[in-house]
Amino acid sequence: MSEAKVQSETVELIEVLHVEDESDFADLTATFLEREDDQFTVETATTADDGLERIDDRRPDCVVSDYNMPGMNGLEFLQTVRERYPDLPFILFTGKGSEAIASDAISAGVTDYLQKGSGTEQYELLANRIRNSVRARRRAQQVDRQRQLARLTEFAGNTGGWELDRKSGTVLLTAGSRRIIGRPDQAEIPLEEAIALFHPDDRVDIRHTLTRAFETGEELHNTWRLQPRDGDERLIEMTITPVVESGGRVTKLRGAGHDITDRKERRQELEKYETIIEALTDAVYVLDKEGRFTFVSDELVELVGYDRETILGSTPSLIKDEDGVKRAEHHLGRLLSSDGPQTVKFEVTIQPCDGASIACEDNMGVLPYEGDEFDGSVGTLRDITGCKERAWELERQNARLEEYASIVSHELRNPLMTAQGRLELAQADCDSPHLDEVGDAVDRCQALIDDLLALAQSGNAVGTAEPVTLSELAEECWQTTPSADATLAVETDQTISSDRSRLQQLFENLFRNAVNHGGGEVTVTVGEIADGFYVADDGAGIPDEERDNIFEAGYSTADDGTGFGLAIVKEIVEAHGWEIRVTDSESGGARFEITGVEVTD
Template sequence: MSEANVLIETGEGVEVLLVDDESDFADLAATFLERADDQFTVETASSADAGLARIDDRRPDCIVSDYNMPGMNGFEFLEAIRERYPDLPFILFTGKGSEAIASDAISAGVTDYLQKSPGTEQYELLANRIRNAVRTRCEAQRADRQQQLMRLTEFAGDTGGWELDRGSDRILLTAATRRAIGRPDQAEIPLEEAIALFHPDDREDVRQTLSKAFEAGEKLERRWRLQPSDRDERLIDMTITPVVESGGRVTKLRGAGHDITDREERRQELETYETIIEALTDAVYVLDEEGRFTYVNDEFVELVGYDRETILESTPSLIKDADAIERGENHLRRLLSSDGPETIPFEVTLQPREGDPIVCKDLMGVLPYEGDQFRGSVGTLRDVTSAKEREQRLEQQNDLFKKAQDVADVGAWSYDVQTGEAFLTDKAYEIHGLSPDEELNPATSLGFYHPDDRPAIRDAFDRAVETGESYDLELRLIDTADDLRWVRTRGDAELEDGNVVCVRGTLQDITERKRRERALEEQTEELDTLTTELEEQYRYLFEEAPLMAVVTRAEDGRPIIEDCNDLFVDTLDYERSELVGAELERFYTAESQRELLDEGGYERALGGEFVRENRGLVAADGETVETLFRAVPRKNTPEGSRGTLAFYIDISERKRLERERDRLEEFTSIVSHDLRNPLTVAEGYTELAREDCDSDHLARVDDAIDRSQALIDDLLTLAREGKKVTGSEPVELSDVAKRSWETVDTDQATLETDATHVIEADKSRLQQLLENFYRNAVEHGGDEVTVHVGDLDGGFYIADTGSGIPESDRDEIFEAGYSTADHGTGFGLRIVEQIAEAHGWDIRVVDGERCGARFEITGIVTAR
């Protein structure tokens, strides 16, 4: 049975749509694909438009598309598909292959990318790609269904549930509710006892609401204060749902409560930290319920280029086109839906008042509101034009009592204490990675738990057997495939005449929930100061941010340092006691003092203007520290007092680098323009001279010109390759070695490689390093030289069968201008050394095994 067969549970196979404007090629590919897997049914279309029409009529399991097609190309076709079917597998199968195309394909959201090649082997590879894509989609859909089932049974965080029986006036409590009221072992309590757990002022409303739900049969929502003790009061949003029998009578009420205490406290804290919002580097906006801007910070004003008054009188149509507005409204509807997320990240293109469009990441949420009283939305914009970021927030649902146990993905077990017999459901076996015909009981299952968790489950089970004590644990379990899973295991004893006769329990795979919780924790750490623990984050920003921060108060119109972070102290090298309480201008250069006081920079900041200028600070040793300065007025200060919150970014190093960059640009301009132009003129006149006379001297002139041009190329490379590598990726060494060989004129030379390493490197610069090695080998070893590329421990080597390099010359070969070849520039190996140093690698030359030269590059991070 093929791999694709197990993906299609209906047995109907895999339907593939192949779109290519070359009809003959498309028919041939379809034939080979159907021969490669009898589960495939392949239809073809000669254009993207024809493909869209075919998909609207009957959707395939996978799309295979060419890139270069008349009308709509492959990327535009993919975009049209994603708008209609976001998760439909899409493989780009194109004759145009390059790193840029592959990168663009991945950025566009293509499922897979494959370049066409000669021969029929490519169709077997394409068939495998199709199988993998379809399998991945099926597994994702199945995982999504499982996740939905899990959400019906798991009530995370502070959500609790209950069920009230009308006949007995007793309330059944979920575990989360029992924990919330401090009664973890009391599964059921009388109605009046439950009402007494609420604030005295809310109890009558609780009674009336329950009565109304019973009599009217209506779903109700209320907000009450839960007060299980005098020192513990929580604000709860409660949803009450009647359970109606077939005769129309309400016999039970089911409720779900969500603790919103912390959310309300955070909402109030937001007002306290308005100053921090103004200091954020992200643009912040607030829209009212009608979609008009009611607040934007200074970063937003600067981003879009309109004045604040114009923005606050407008809707997003001021800076967005109709498509972007429609997508934003769709996201808002998701936020407002009952099961929507709290925030949604998405990309949006803005059109500022002047200049090119700006691509931003928009993180949008809604303002807190009660019932149907929507108050508006809030969001942050981050310019990601040069480096797009992706960020997703996990959806949280607060659904309760949806016939949970009937649909829960839970295994069950029972153990007869008297006979020692055990029974387990199929799901319990599946969680352990076993089939139902294999032996599994409480004793043997202990070996599946993580060694550190075995004492806990052993003690809990023994107590249940001996004393009847129930348990509810979350533990790690290692199944037969050695996969680590998180499980929730529960056990409850059954007693007769005071003796335990049976222990029954459940086993639930909660691995996905644990992963979601970990992901949520990681995302929570990345939330800005608008989320929880704002005060701690502000302090962390103030003390630990990589910029100098100073809080001032105004005295007689002059700034006095009230507080500063350690970076400000360390940069200026004063004692903190010398800084705090001193006039800020004391630590400014004369020019910066004038800008601060005479030109009114401080007064403008106090007046609410977001000041951003250059400032020169004077350190204790008299040296000047060049900084980029930002200041905003402080908010929530005592009445009658004023001050600012200021940040200083040390740009001294940047200024130095800018000067170095200017010198480098001047050098490259001279080399590439002022030297090339005379050489080009000389080359032209040499050609004219050859028409008048045929002289061996002219050939020497041509050779000198070519050598000069090569020398210029290597000088430019030297100038540009000196920078450190700031971005690297895993690279197949063997693949890059072969590709580099194809770009060098090697005549009859031969490349051998058995390299298997995957190394961390800048791919293009690694390719240039290898090309220079190859040219060096051919220059010094002749047309028939053999070059070998192989692995080393922590690196790789390049060896050739040439004449080798004398030991006396090995200290000089990497020097600029050194060459023993008649036509060499002497810069090739110098460029090699610079590329190695930019990566942080070591390079040396030794004797080769076949008498030639051998270069060893070490200090490399290898992934395989």
């Protein structure tokens, strides 16, 4: 194998433009070169003008040119090429040899000079000269690129640096830029390919900005959306600096791109939280890990009466009583425990700068942190003084109502008992249907007194919650329900947390309601649902148009009903913090679902 063939294995594809007015000789030269080295591809042009057009359209790796050509000769062609492409390898391959031509060619910047001759040795020599010229240029380009990258990296630092050459239209990329666009091995790309990496809506603005920088020499700034082939869209803040030659012409643009995606997202997140804080009517505070205020909202400053400078850097003992400080420390320990809650809510007493103490609800959580390094806490204070006063007033009203209800109940029961006794005596003396109706009226008055007293008491807060097994309590309540031939079916073994006596009232009223409206042979079912239980029957059901009214006090569709039973049920449900809804049972009867229940098993 010839030396040329061995060398060709290490040389990349070489594109040669041969400018020769004699087409037969041009074809012969192309044949010899491509046969000599299969990495050669040879194109021919018959005139220098045609050759210039080819070079402008697609720049070759090397130009081989004759000297004697019509119009522009080889030397003039060389001079024109040098003006446009100073480093393009150019070999003058001519049959007209003279020292004068050689000297002029060297002065014009010819890469090599070779006379035509007969025999294959001359083509082997030409091939070798072409290879050496291209190899030398590529080495020089590599060195120059490294120097450019070094200057560019120095200019851009660790950001996404790039340099756009105006003449070539190629963009040189630093390692930072290649990392951002996901092309670690591509140091240089065409301008249009670089622009295509950005969002379609930004591309026109990019071109306009680059044109403006070339024309005006201004340093420009803009922000565009980068869409690399691999990865999510990134927001790039770009600074473009023109490189101006001595004549004042901008030949290159250097850019430094900063990925500000995370910064913008953090800013947007911060703005969102600032908006939330501004919208809050509660007082907001932040404590550092030492327990000192680092942030307080305007509402907190207004609440406590101290100026902001006094509060910041102080501990909560400035505004909280001793018990409130201890309570906060206790709940902070809960928050920091491995199985603790995310937030806690508790009552504290705030001692303002001036004036009476303020009852507040403190809603506290810890700031996000990694590892074992606690970073502080955050919380809100809500003034609940008015709420507590209203609660106290409501408790007093409820106590008075219960007292009045008890008095009225007691005062009514005595004359009713007297009436009941006299009625029994009258029935023993004579038989009259009117007396039976009087007896029904007396019984209804007794039932009304019982329900009114229960309704007055049901508004109170529930007592101590305890585990209650639904099946046992339902069976117990059924025994006290006048049920005739009705049947109870218990389909749950749930244990829930509730006030047992109030839950007993609830079952008794729902059972009585089912029997009164469903008939003597009705089947009443107690079952469980996801977060509670239900009581259903297979009676006639409750029409849709009546369901909004059945929980109102005094509303009843039964002739002998008091209309207070379901109102009592609703009061008991709400006192527990539960919810109740009425729907159809599977058999078409009524089904009461109680949800929001704490199930303990």
